[in-house]
Amino acid sequence: MAAECKHFVAKHQIFLVVYAVLFLFTQHTSAKNVLIIVADDAGFESQVYNNSVCKTPHLNLLARQSVVFNKAFTSVSSCSPSRSTILSGLPQHQNGMYGLHHSVHHFNSFDQVRSLPLILQNAGIYTGIIGKKHVGPEYVYPFDYSETEENHSILQVGRNITYIRKLVRRFFQKSSSRPFFLYIGFHDPHRCGHSHPELGSFCEKFGDGITNGTGFIPDWKPVYYNPKDVKVPYFVPDTPAARADIAAQYTTISRLDQGIGLVLHELYAAGHLNDTLILYTSDNGIPFPNGRTNLFDPGLAEPLLVSSPHHKEEWGKTSESLVSLLDIVPTVLDWFQLPYPKYKLLKKSVTLTEGTLLQCLQATVFMRSPCTIQCAQSVLTSINSFATSTTRCLSQ
Numbered sequence: 001m002a003a004e005c006k007h008f009v010a011k012h013q014i015f016l017v018v019y020a021v022l023f024l025f026t027q028h029t030s031a032k033n034v035l036i037i038v039a040d041d042a043g044f045e046s047q048v049y050n051n052s053v054c055k056t057p058h059l060n061l062l063a064r065q066s067v068v069f070n071k072a073f074t075s076v077s078s079c080s081p082s083r084s085t086i087l088s089g090l091p092q093h094q095n096g097m098y099g100l101h102h103s104v105h106h107f108n109s110f111d112q113v114r115s116l117p118l119i120l121q122n123a124g125i126y127t128g129i130i131g132k133k134h135v136g137p138e139y140v141y142p143f144d145y146s147e148t149e150e151n152h153s154i155l156q157v158g159r160n161i162t163y164i165r166k167l168v169r170r171f172f173q174k175s176s177s178r179p180f181f182l183y184i185g186f187h188d189p190h191r192c193g194h195s196h197p198e199l200g201s202f203c204e205k206f207g208d209g210i211t212n213g214t215g216f217i218p219d220w221k222p223v224y225y226n227p228k229d230v231k232v233p234y235f236v237p238d239t240p241a242a243r244a245d246i247a248a249q250y251t252t253i254s255r256l257d258q259g260i261g262l263v264l265h266e267l268y269a270a271g272h273l274n275d276t277l278i279l280y281t282s283d284n285g286i287p288f289p290n291g292r293t294n295l296f297d298p299g300l301a302e303p304l305l306v307s308s309p310h311h312k313e314e315w316g317k318t319s320e321s322l323v324s325l326l327d328i329v330p331t332v333l334d335w336f337q338l339p340y341p342k343y344k345l346l347k348k349s350v351t352l353t354e355g356t357l358l359q360c361l362q363a364t365v366f367m368r369s370p371c372t373i374q375c376a377q378s379v380l381t382s383i384n385s386f387a388t389s390t391t392r393c394l395s396q
């Protein structure tokens with residue numbers, strides 16, 4: 001009996017070892033990662049969105065390997081609140097980030113919020129943030145690897161693409177073979193006239209290698225534009241001042257675009273181009289009249305590219321589905337096949353209001369089925385886009 005038992009245990013142990021090896025092997029070959037790139041106050045100044053003047057070759061390349069969403073909206077047109085919705089999946093009024101996080105504003109999400117980085121960290125995924133964070137508190141939004149404005153100059157960590165490239169490379173060295181979640185917050189193409197007027201209205205002189213005393217960003221080849229050529233959005237008055245401003249914005253977008261190219265190159269060099277879900281978006285509209293902070297389409301509409309290596313047959317397509325930045329958390333959880341935790345906020349059970357975009361990717365041609373429900377939900381969260389979008393949405 002004892003011998004039989006021992007025999008059983010031994011056999012069992014062998015199976016365990018075999019399973020462990022299989023598990024490791026499977027883990028390795030089907031490793032799934034997520035890279036989210038959030039630009040700061042970026043809009044649709046890209047050929048991806050039919051702006052033929054502002055050149056964004058790297059974003060174009062990413063778009064060719066993505067589904068491009070034409071009707072994506074944030075639920076709030078302000079930096080910290082919008083970022084809190086991207087990272088928590090809960091609208092700002094539910095997660096507590098009603099206003100800006102930094103200095104005197106001092107807004108924070110509620111202590112009990114279970115953010116995306118927290119959920120992923122608990123699931124053993126290596127989490128990283130590089131660049132602009134602008135949300136808190138730290139224990140609600142913890143990252144294993146964190147190089148942000150909290151302990152760097154925002155110019156370096158958010159606009160110096162050579163510096164960013166180095167931090168991204170270090171992240172991949174540290175993540176080694178673990179599945180990862182990397183969030184990169186570029187500070188470009190945010191305005192900077194208020195804090196660094198000497199660097200130009202969009203910090204377009206920072207590191208350009210021409211302007212005296214602004215240093216040099218080795219990886220950036222600035223692209224310049226004639227104000228006569230720029231495309232003035234319909235909601236901005238067409239004046240010489242606006243045109244000069246937009247030309248500066250475009251030059252800064254060239255730094256963002258080349259930075260995205262460097263990040264994607266690091267991803268490739270780390271061998272993860274084929275097992276990483278990549279999302280590109282922005283926090284709110286462009287910093288022009290009627291844009292950022294306004295409850296109009298130009299304040300709330302966002303660029304959104306979703307590149308999934310598991311949906312290659314959909315690459316290059318566009319989607320007219322009405323989607324929200326609140327969809328990002330459910331999408332990432334779907335990708336990692338993780339459930340959203342059960343918990344309460346202010347004594348009420350928390351549920352995500354939005355859904356995964358991975359279903360939308362499969363349905364870009366016949367997008368009615370999974371995305372129609374989402375349409376209805378998104379309308380509720382993007383109230384102000386109601387007038388323009390509801391008709392389109394409902395007619396789908």
Ligand SMILES: *[C@@H]1O[C@H](CO)[C@@H](O)[C@H](O)[C@H]1NC(C)=O
Pocket residue numbers: 048049050070318
């Ligand atoms: C860009 O132009 C193409 C071709 O005319 C059109 O199919 C597409 O919907 C346009 N995209 C946007 C965002 O307007």
Ligand SMILES: *[C@@H]1O[C@H](CO)[C@@H](O)[C@H](O)[C@H]1NC(C)=O
Pocket residue numbers: 145146147148151
């Ligand atoms: C910044 O803070 C993070 C988190 O505390 C730490 O891991 C990192 O080493 C710090 N970086 C610098 C340059 O101080």
Ligand SMILES: *[C@@H]1O[C@H](CO)[C@@H](O)[C@H](O)[C@H]1NC(C)=O
Pocket residue numbers: 156160162163206207214215216217218
């Ligand atoms: C950008 O970062 C690189 C690498 O750290 C550094 O050599 C360069 O001086 C920085 N440029 C500026 C303008 O700060």
Ligand SMILES: *[C@@H]1O[C@H](CO)[C@@H](O)[C@H](O)[C@H]1NC(C)=O
Pocket residue numbers: 212213
């Ligand atoms: C750049 O600034 C330095 C010191 O401020 C000055 O000595 C130098 O002449 C300036 N160079 C140019 C090209 O303006």
Ligand SMILES: *[C@@H]1O[C@H](CO)[C@@H](O)[C@H](O)[C@H]1NC(C)=O
Pocket residue numbers: 274309310
């Ligand atoms: C990427 O993954 C696909 C399967 O999803 C595979 O067919 C292809 O060979 C892979 N490419 C590379 C470069 O690993």
